[in-house]
Amino acid sequence: MKYVSTRGKAPVLGFDDVLLSGLARDGGLYVPESWPTFSAAEMKRLRGLSYTGLAVEVMAPFVSDCLSREELAGLVARAYAPFSHTAIAPLKQLDTNLWLMELFSGPTLAFKDYALQFLGQAFDHVLKKRGEKVTIVGATSGDTGSAAIEACRDREAIDIFILFPNGRVSDVQRRQMTTVPSSNVRCLALDGTFDDCQDAVKAMFNHTAFRDRYNLSAVNSINWARIMAQVVYYFWAGLRLGAPERPVVFSVPTGNFGNVFAGFVAEKMGLPVARFGIGSNSNDILTRFFETGAMTMAGVVPTISPSMDIQVSSNFERLLFDLCGRNGAEVERMMLQFRQSGSYALEETALAAARARFSGLRLSDAETQAVIREIHATTGELLDPHSAIGVEAGRRLTGIEPGTPVVCLATAHPAKFPQAVQDASGVYPGLPARLSDLFDRPERMTVIPNDVAAIERFVAEQVES
Ligand SMILES: *Cc1c(COP(=O)(O)O)cnc(C)c1O
Numbered sequence: 001m002k003y004v005s006t007r008g009k010a011p012v013l014g015f016d017d018v019l020l021s022g023l024a025r026d027g028g029l030y031v032p033e034s035w036p037t038f039s040a041a042e043m044k045r046l047r048g049l050s051y052t053g054l055a056v057e058v059m060a061p062f063v064s065d066c067l068s069r070e071e072l073a074g075l076v077a078r079a080y081a082p083f084s085h086t087a088i089a090p091l092k093q094l095d096t097n098l099w100l101m102e103l104f105s106g107p108t109l110a111f112k113d114y115a116l117q118f119l120g121q122a123f124d125h126v127l128k129k130r131g132e133k134v135t136i137v138g139a140t141s142g143d144t145g146s147a148a149i150e151a152c153r154d155r156e157a158i159d160i161f162i163l164f165p166n167g168r169v170s171d172v173q174r175r176q177m178t179t180v181p182s183s184n185v186r187c188l189a190l191d192g193t194f195d196d197c198q199d200a201v202k203a204m205f206n207h208t209a210f211r212d213r214y215n216l217s218a219v220n221s222i223n224w225a226r227i228m229a230q231v232v233y234y235f236w237a238g239l240r241l242g243a244p245e246r247p248v249v250f251s252v253p254t255g256n257f258g259n260v261f262a263g264f265v266a267e268k269m270g271l272p273v274a275r276f277g278i279g280s281n282s283n284d285i286l287t288r289f290f291e292t293g294a295m296t297m298a299g300v301v302p303t304i305s306p307s308m309d310i311q312v313s314s315n316f317e318r319l320l321f322d323l324c325g326r327n328g329a330e331v332e333r334m335m336l337q338f339r340q341s342g343s344y345a346l347e348e349t350a351l352a353a354a355r356a357r358f359s360g361l362r363l364s365d366a367e368t369q370a371v372i373r374e375i376h377a378t379t380g381e382l383l384d385p386h387s388a389i390g391v392e393a394g395r396r397l398t399g400i401e402p403g404t405p406v407v408c409l410a411t412a413h414p415a416k417f418p419q420a421v422q423d424a425s426g427v428y429p430g431l432p433a434r435l436s437d438l439f440d441r442p443e444r445m446t447v448i449p450n451d452v453a454a455i456e457r458f459v460a461e462q463v464e465s
Pocket of ligand 1: 110254412
């Protein structure tokens with residue numbers, strides 16, 4: 001499989017180069033040249049597989065130019081070995097047609113582990129094969145940092161530096177990063193905001209001499225390999241609840257549009273999907289887009305679902321590319337307009353196609369807490385705020401054939417956001433046993449000023465020592 005950029009100008013690359021490069025050189029995102037598909041008969045054969053067996057089948061067509069089936073199976077087995085639930089992505093029934101897919105049995109208790117654990121294995125494999133080393137630098141407002149650290153810890157070919165805003169992430173989130181004792185992991189508590197962290201990372205990438213000298217690499221959600229690994233659990237749920245004979249609905253709490261885009265890819269590959277519900281908090285750029293047809297930036301406001309406090313959904317560009325008939329020049333025009341004016345609009349046919357697949361719902365913090373309270377009272381399940389938004393977006397979908405299973409993605413364990421969950425339900429969610437000593441483990445981090453030169457000096461010293 002070869003990969004093309006959504007803006008049509010960057011070189012066509014194979015999987016390994018797409019994995020290591022992240023963003024395309026023309027500013028676009030890499031997508032497969034074409035969508036591989038499964039026939040109904042093939043899907044029936046996939047039904048009996050374990051999660052890891054299914055992962056190999058779903059991902060094989062995307063990596064065949066770079067990994068043998070045995071190599072892929074090895075990466076998958078190692079990626080999902082640390083998951084605490086033997087089903088990897090267990091499905092729980094909440095109501096007659098309402099299901100919860102729990103995506104938090106990975107090491108850091110959020111769905112990002114499903115992609116990043118695989119990404120860490122894939123990086124390691126490709127780098128060893130090429131005899132190269134990379135320096136990963138990333139900024140995090142919470143969940144991505146710990147998931148990336150867990151995925152890259154103790155890997156000889158990788159040094160990883162994660163910047164987070166000092167004093168502005170939760171204690172659980174900080175400790176999940178700073179208590180990892182591996183020598184290739186460094187946590188930098190930057191005196192500034194999350195935006196300052198992101199700006200510092202961008203500045204290092206734009207500093208070409210520094211970037212090339214230390215072979216900088218990124219693991220944020222614009223990396224295609226992350227989307228690819230997430231396609232697997234859509235097939236997993238669909239095959240359990242009726243595919244290929246009957247369609248299911250997926251409902252997904254959304255920030256960067258990465259997770260739900262993986263569902264769209266599953267549909268392109270043949271999985272029958274009735275519709276996608278997408279939930280947002282008051283940072284509702286996507287919900288407003290589906291209402292009005294215009295993508296218009298607004299300021300970010302803090303909410304109790306902080307992993308979705310985002311104003312630009314970068315992965316939406318991959319959907320746009322498909323909606324525009326894979327016309328890279330058209331995507332580039334819209335993206336430039338967005339950067340310049342803060343807004344762009346989709347033409348009628350493309351908008352109608354998008355609306356036929358996706359329905360948005362926005363919930364305030366108070367509404368989110370009401371959902372957590374009600375689901376706990378009626379089913380005994382404790383939902384984290386992100387998952388609660390996904391469940392409500394699924395329950396409020398209209399125009400669905402009666403009896404269609406609605407699968408809501410639970411993206412984080414409630415113990416990652418204990419205060420919001422307790423305020424809503426009266427119950428304080430405890431950490432699972434494997435993390436129960438998190439608050440006793442020693443922390444290791446470096447407080448650093450909001451100064452790119454100082455950060456670069458620190459990275460250089462550490463990598464060279
Ligand atoms: C990252 C995250 C999201 C948003 O996922 P996207 O792929 O950015 O749409 C939702 N919930 C949780 C808990 C997250 O960590």
